[in-house]
Amino acid sequence: MEKKQVFAADAVFVSNESDQDELLKNIYDHLLDSGYVKGNFLAHIIEREHNFPTGLSTKTLGADLPNIAIPHTEGEFVNKRLIVPVALKNPVTFGNMIKPDEKLQVKFLFMLLETNPDGQAKLLSQVMDFLARTPEKELKNFLNFTDPEAIYQYLLQKF
Template sequence: MSDKVAETSLFDRDTVYVSEATSRADVFKAVADDLYKKGHVTEDFLKNLNEREDKYPTGIDLSVVSPEYPNVAIPHTEAEFVKERKVVPIKLKNPISFNNMIDPSQKLEVSFLFMILNNDPEGQSNVLAQIMDFINKTPRNQLLTFFKSTSEDAIYSFLQSKF
């Protein structure tokens, strides 16, 4: 419906990450510490991000979209712990286990995170909807290349042009 791509970009070049982490805790900590240092989130962001992911997982099974796609997750937490509206892309070189958002009893191996910073749930278009639209409308071959990329620059420029 009104999910028009926002005019200001949801992505920043300096908050695109390629992570070597092998656990959810490690990748969350590395990214959250950097986001805090850069002033995008509050000090309590990491703690709340972890608690929320434990209770309400955010893994998304993309095999139902295309069997070749890797799974993704959309970690996020309450608006009060973030200072702006952003999507933070994180490529995981080592797949990490997340539980399925719509069926928390199911575990998924995830290799890309779209961390959502949303300080304004009511405003504009829905960020999660935009991420799903991006996944659904990007040609399969291009998306597969994107998900395999381990270059922050390549990830950033692809998202800038295709999201």
């Protein structure tokens, strides 16, 4: 799959938000305006995040890496297949995907937009592969970027 097809320059965000629901709403507003998602996307991604959290500890990839989250919902609420990177200036609390009762302070999101019901696993594995193969120092630097254009260009080159 072409990298340019899974990333869009107008779907890379940097957020000052510190509340999970508000963060998801702000991203949703932009994605809806751009036609990437449908009107009922927000309610479903929030509900899914509350019931099936997507926070991931990055401890296995490196000691000083910020935690990430990979929010997503069903394809029926999505218009275009994309990975939406979101850098967070403030940590946002997400439930841990592996241990849902555990809370993680997350600093970066890879929101998955997938129209195909069977495609989410592929997008998720692409994100996990990117994280696993990127050298720790480089990954730490990337996960702390606060410029949408720099994030976009990095992903086009390295993803």
